[in-house]
Amino acid sequence: MHDVTIIGGGPAGLFSAFYSGLRNMKTKIIESHPYLGGKVHVYPEKMVWDVGGLPPLPGQQLIDQLIAQGTTFDPDLVLGVKVTSVKKVDEVFLVETEDGSEHWSKTVILAVGGGIIEPKKLEMEGAEAFEVSNLHYTVPSLQRFKEKRVLISGGSHSSIDWANEMAGLHADVHLVYRKEELKGHEASIDLLVEQGVHLHEQSSIHALAANESGDRIESVVLEHVDAGITSIPVDEVVVSHGFNRDASLLDSSPLPLARVDNFYVKGNAQSSSSIPGLYAAGDILHHEGKLHLIAGAFQDAANAVNQAKQHVAPDADPRAMVSSHNERLEEHNKKLKQIRMSTN
Structure with missing residues (x-):
């Protein structure tokens, strides 16, 4: 007892x-x-x-x-x-x-x-196959993203912080979020702009395109509310949806x-x-x-x-x-x- x-x-x-x-x-x-x-x-x-x-x-x-x-x-x-x-x-x-x-x-x-x-996973057929390569729901090591092309999906405080820290490691970062504005600390949002993070407002992941061998994400297809469909080449993808x-x-x-x-x-x-x-x-x-x-x-x-x-x-x-x-x-x-x- x-x-x-x-x-x-x-x-x-x-x-x-x-x-x-x-x-x-x-x-x-x-x-x-x-x-x-x-x-x-x-x-x-x-x-x-x-x-x-x-x-x-x-x-x-x-x-x-x-x-x-x-x-x-x-x-x-x-x-x-x-x-x-x-x-x-x-x-x-x-x-x-x-x-x-x-x-x-x-x-x-x-x-x-x-x-x-448990992290909310990307509800997309076949997405789980990339979890062993370059689709991430947490960031255990920032060094993995150094000087990489990174797409982060999510508008949370964590998404903003990760984007800023990766940009500080000379990564080419794209931040994708559904709303018109990010909700975070003003200083952190200002830093995104200062570090050249690409901001994609009112956007979401539409599809994941694999490389020839099918074991990694090669590009992410985004759907924008006003701009239709675009494709962004990536090395790493981080999903931060809560x-x-x-x-x-x-x-x-x-x-x-x-x-x-x-x-x-x-x-x-x-x-x-x-x-x-x-x-x-x-x-x-x-x-x-x-x-x-x-x-x-x-x-x-x-x-x-x-x-x-x-x-x-x-x-x-x-x-x-x-x-x-x-x-x-x-x-x-x-x-x-x-x-x-x-x-x-």
């Missing part, structure tokens, strides 16, 4: 694990993917600016640091297994997974972000959990839900004043753990002692000082 089981191993889940360890709680993380880090894996080379106290750093470095912090107190990890339902049995929780396992816990923290996410989210966990759980838009957990600023002992952190949590930033997920996590601690031990302090005075960190601080001294 665990004190707290955290469903989701992204930023909110990892900080929840760190904070619950700080509060001396027996902790478990269950993550559907075979790795920790959550959605940040979608942009491992993208610079992340919105974490307080940290200079801008690549997504992968942030993942590494989140994992190092989140596993400080050795939580039990269950990776690569999807949670199928959460039930309450005699005032404790039964978390069931698709492999038939049962996980019992005194409290549960939902940290599933936007749900289990993500499909899987809400089956909450849909299939028998708990009378209050939700917003039939998806998000309706909670409060203390990360509590309508079910005693069940809390939420990160993007899955909804309440007035909710901050949808990684920094906001950290606050959600600390609040959720504090609520869980008091649920398990009603006489416990409502908040953990700050890290600079916390006895749980004294031994870790000694080790860190020894490492720093040995490297100087």
